[in-house]
Amino acid sequence: MKSFVFPEFHIIRDEAKCGQCRGCERQCAFGTHTYDPVQDRLISDDYKCAGCQRCVVFCPKDAIEVRPTQSPYRQNASWSREKMEDLKKQAETGGVILTGCGNDKPFRIYWDHIVLNASQVTNPSIDPLREPMELRTFLGAKPDFMDIKSEGDDVQIETKLSPNLTVETPILFSAMSYGAISYNAFRSLATAACKSGTFFNTGEGGLPMEMREQFGKCAIVQVASGRFGIDAEYLNCAAAVEIKVGQGAKPGIGGHLPGEKVSREVAATRMIPTGTDAISPAPHHDIYSIEDLSMLIYALKEATNYEKPVSVKIAAVHNFAAIASGIVRAGADIIAIDGLRGGTGAAPKVIRDNVGIPIELAISSLDGRLRKEGIRNRCSIIAAGGIRCSADVIKAIALGADAVYIGSAALIAMGCNLCQKCYTGKCNWGICTQDPRLAGRLNVDIASLRLSNLICAWSHEISEMLGGMGINALESLRGNRDHLRGVGLYEWELEVLGIKGAGE
Amino acid sequence: MPRKRRELYKKDICACSIFGAMNRDGDRFTGDGVMSAIANMHVRGNGLGGGFAAYGIYPEYKDYYAFHLMFTGSNSDAKRSAKQDFDVFLCENFDVVYDEEIPHGDEATVSDPPLVWRYFVAPRKCGDETNLSDDDYVVMKVMHINTKIENAYVFSSGKNMGCFKGVGYPEEIGEYFMLDRLYKAYTWTVHGRFPTNTQAWWGGAHPFSLLDTTVVHNGEISSYGTNRWYLEMYGYACTLQTDTEVIAYAADLLMRRQKLPIELVAKILAPPIWNCIDRMNERERRLFTALRMVYAPLLMNGPFSIIIGQTGKMIGLTDRIRLRPLTAATRGSMFYLSSEEASIRLISPKLDSVWTPNGGEPVVGKLNNMT
Numbered sequence: 001m002k003s004f005v006f007p008e009f010h011i012i013r014d015e016a017k018c019g020q021c022r023g024c025e026r027q028c029a030f031g032t033h034t035y036d037p038v039q040d041r042l043i044s045d046d047y048k049c050a051g052c053q054r055c056v057v058f059c060p061k062d063a064i065e066v067r068p069t070q071s072p073y074r075q076n077a078s079w080s081r082e083k084m085e086d087l088k089k090q091a092e093t094g095g096v097i098l099t100g101c102g103n104d105k106p107f108r109i110y111w112d113h114i115v116l117n118a119s120q121v122t123n124p125s126i127d128p129l130r131e132p133m134e135l136r137t138f139l140g141a142k143p144d145f146m147d148i149k150s151e152g153d154d155v156q157i158e159t160k161l162s163p164n165l166t167v168e169t170p171i172l173f174s175a176m177s178y179g180a181i182s183y184n185a186f187r188s189l190a191t192a193a194c195k196s197g198t199f200f201n202t203g204e205g206g207l208p209m210e211m212r213e214q215f216g217k218c219a220i221v222q223v224a225s226g227r228f229g230i231d232a233e234y235l236n237c238a239a240a241v242e243i244k245v246g247q248g249a250k251p252g253i254g255g256h257l258p259g260e261k262v263s264r265e266v267a268a269t270r271m272i273p274t275g276t277d278a279i280s281p282a283p284h285h286d287i288y289s290i291e292d293l294s295m296l297i298y299a300l301k302e303a304t305n306y307e308k309p310v311s312v313k314i315a316a317v318h319n320f321a322a323i324a325s326g327i328v329r330a331g332a333d334i335i336a337i338d339g340l341r342g343g344t345g346a347a348p349k350v351i352r353d354n355v356g357i358p359i360e361l362a363i364s365s366l367d368g369r370l371r372k373e374g375i376r377n378r379c380s381i382i383a384a385g386g387i388r389c390s391a392d393v394i395k396a397i398a399l400g401a402d403a404v405y406i407g408s409a410a411l412i413a414m415g416c417n418l419c420q421k422c423y424t425g426k427c428n429w430g431i432c433t434q435d436p437r438l439a440g441r442l443n444v445d446i447a448s449l450r451l452s453n454l455i456c457a458w459s460h461e462i463s464e465m466l467g468g469m470g471i472n473a474l475e476s477l478r479g480n481r482d483h484l485r486g487v488g489l490y491e492w493e494l495e496v497l498g499i500k501g502a503g504e
Numbered sequence: 505m506p507r508k509r510r511e512l513y514k515k516d517i518c519a520c521s522i523f524g525a526m527n528r529d530g531d532r533f534t535g536d537g538v539m540s541a542i543a544n545m546h547v548r549g550n551g552l553g554g555g556f557a558a559y560g561i562y563p564e565y566k567d568y569y570a571f572h573l574m575f576t577g578s579n580s581d582a583k584r585s586a587k588q589d590f591d592v593f594l595c596e597n598f599d600v601v602y603d604e605e606i607p608h609g610d611e612a613t614v615s616d617p618p619l620v621w622r623y624f625v626a627p628r629k630c631g632d633e634t635n636l637s638d639d640d641y642v643v644m645k646v647m648h649i650n651t652k653i654e655n656a657y658v659f660s661s662g663k664n665m666g667c668f669k670g671v672g673y674p675e676e677i678g679e680y681f682m683l684d685r686l687y688k689a690y691t692w693t694v695h696g697r698f699p700t701n702t703q704a705w706w707g708g709a710h711p712f713s714l715l716d717t718t719v720v721h722n723g724e725i726s727s728y729g730t731n732r733w734y735l736e737m738y739g740y741a742c743t744l745q746t747d748t749e750v751i752a753y754a755a756d757l758l759m760r761r762q763k764l765p766i767e768l769v770a771k772i773l774a775p776p777i778w779n780c781i782d783r784m785n786e787r788e789r790r791l792f793t794a795l796r797m798v799y800a801p802l803l804m805n806g807p808f809s810i811i812i813g814q815t816g817k818m819i820g821l822t823d824r825i826r827l828r829p830l831t832a833a834t835r836g837s838m839f840y841l842s843s844e845e846a847s848i849r850l851i852s853p854k855l856d857s858v859w860t861p862n863g864g865e866p867v868v869g870k871l872n873n874m875t
Contacts, residue, residue, distance in 0.1 A: 123724040123806050124827055131825060132777045138797040145762050147799050154787075155768065157794050374737045377801075418816060469726060472825065475796075476727030477806030483729065 248342025367400025
């Protein structure tokens with residue numbers, strides 16, 4: 001059937017510069033560029049281009065330019081190009097439209113409507129280059145009271161403290177499984193997390209055997225509905241265990257790793273046969289209620305001898321705050337909430353673009369809810385989904401998060417350009433693919449350095465902003481909404497965020 | 505339905521002078537010395553607030569909670585009617601042993617004074633309340649009055665102690681309440697205020713107190729929002745529109761309810777930096793790490809020096825990077841704390857020792873024979 005969809009990108013090749021080296025042909029897994037030996041020139045097929053910019057960056061002669069095309073249709077505010085072309089694709093295939101990455105629709109980004117405070121006169125701002133600036137954060141349950149016994153100078157803590165994760169900076173790598181991303185990308189995240197004093201999250205694809213000893217201590221291992229790759233050693237080699245209930249990009253939806261991506265290594269790690277589809281059901285089939293979740297939380301605590309915090313990750317949806325409060329009471333030490341703009345390797349586009357609520361509002365309502373119930377100290381909050389820069393991190397913390405997960409930001413640091421074709425398994429950047437030829441393009445040393453540089457840069461910027469507010473320990477900003485003001489927000493939005501308007 | 509107006513936090517910012525004097529033998533003395541000491545730091549305030557806490561002033565009623573109340577209103581009738589409303593509540597919840605208007609000088613010498621009254625009371629608990637300790641009961645009722653009853657503020661609620669405060673220079677407030685003639689205390693703490701916003705009201709002056717814990721404070725608490733939500737979880741209502749309040753409540757929570765010694769409380773309010781903690785021996789490292797982990801929301805960030813008064817104790821503390829001044833001194837049984845050394849020298853020219861405490865290091869004066 002002839003497709004009526006127009007190409008999204010237009011490839012412009014400067015024939016004068018092109019040396020016919022065929023580099024672009026090799027770079028593109030989508031087969032966009034082909035060499036015509038008769039004419040001795042390269043021919044590009046706009047229809048195949050994903051816009052990942054790989055050939056542009058790697059062309060030795062800088063001969064290629066890839067530009068988004070203008071909409072060829074008559075302007076129509078209701079029938080946008082995207083709506084028309086999605087519809088055509090469905091008319092041609094009868095299928096669900098898949099996509100990758102996070103929600104790209106113009107929902108209000110609250111980060112960009114919140115401004116930070118700074119000290120003037122009455123409270124000296126602090127120079128982080130001269131004074132200590134402390135970002136260390138503990139993730140886990142804290143007791144209401146701490147009993148101590150003191151005899152003279154000797155003070156003993158009587159209260160049994162819950163296990164906590166210690167992070168040197170409040171930025172963790174979000175769950176991205178081996179299988180969804182390549183081994184090299186996975187290992188780069190692990191390497192950078194260990195180097196930066198933070199943690200990476202295995203996602204639900206297990207943790208390869210040979211990585212456990214070296215990287216287990218910086219790993220949060222996930223237990224998801226597919227239960228892939230889980231055994232006692234997997235749980236016990238890690239720093240924490242996370243039960244994944246939902247994901248911001250696709251709340252209410254499970255996962256599907258197609259058999260083509262299940263290589264021998266992925267299969268071994270996931271403990272499934274090579275080449276079989278790895279399907280994570282939408283719900284956990286042993287969790288149909290909060291009491292079921294509580295049983296799983298305590299089963300995991302038993303399995304890890306109560307030595308590791310247990311996190312529960314849920315998508316931010318309409319009444320999630322009440323659910324989250326139940327999850328805390330069910331025994332979770334950490335609540336990870338994933339907002340509307342959270343990323344994914346593959347999701348139905350209609351779900352990604354229409355389900356869930358923005359993370360900024362979610363942090364505030366969850367923090368407020370737990371405070372009101374007097375149980376805020378009984379868990380930590382990790383916010384995920386749409387954190388783009390250090391200012392987003394610090395605003396998330398002032399709204400009430402203890403730390404943040406970054407997913408898309410970490411991928412971009414490694415080379416991702418958010419072309420949203422993750423679900424094809426043909427990632428030219430070697431990130432979201434199991435094709436050994438493509439995956440080999442990602443150098444672990446370089447990618448992990450880019451990641452640890454990112455964490456380092458953001459931490460410096462967070463210190464600068466903290467110092468400007470006259471605060472020298474991050475814990476004094478946590479939930480400290482006095483330091484935030486809203487610009488251009490409606491009254492109800494300010495109320496949900498719990499912040500004043502600018503100038504108030 | 506109209507959307508309800510969202511709650512706006514108010515936090516007031518001020519620079520200030522603080523002074524404290526304690527006789528560690530428990531001998532009581534009048535307030536004239538501390539009044540001249542604080543007057544010597546006149547320029548550190550701007551006349552928008554001054555106040556005193558005095559310990560040991562009501563020996564004849566030492567077994568009863570001494571409530572100092574402010575009744576505000578646009579005229580004296582309004583103040584009287586606020587008092588009448590309050591009296592109904594008080595009589596339902598407490599047995600009042602004695603009450604009177606707090607004696608004061610000419611109202612014309614100060615700006616817009618409220619009606620200030622004192623009551624000596626014993627708790628009258630009923631129902632579930634009988635399970636509460638007397639102190640917890642009083643705290644609960646004080647929080648109720650300060651949040652629910654209009655135009656009535658409890659600004660002092662301990663036994664055998666009292667706060668006196670208002671809008672004006674501290675020496676004027678001392679004069680107004682005749683502290684140099686009517687009262688003898690073994691500990692006096694004083695505060696002269698320089699608020700950087702102009703809205704001045706009598707309840708906003710220091711000291712801030714809950715039961716017998718009082719705080720005078722020079723500085724600004726940048727962590728106020730964090731401290732506030734944590735304390736609210738434990739039932740403390742922050743109503744007085746100032747950051748100093750949270751220190752008083754934090755001291756009450758940690759010292760009275762959680763029974764932690766002042767040395768540890770100081771390490772919660774102004775903890776050592778991680779660089780230092782990481783170099784400590786195993787035992788200390790574990791303790792300080794646990795304190796910072798559990799009590800992170802009570803870290804007082806930003807510049808401060810404070811004097812905390814309690815029955816039998818006076819404690820000085822500065823923030824951990826010491827952004828506000830504090831000088832300590834002793835002479836015989838006398839123990840002094842002050843923003844400036846000159847004020848101590850003014851009333852005690854000869855001193856046995858004078859020192860500047862390190863940031864985050866508490867200096868503690870205790871009665872020698874606490875009974």
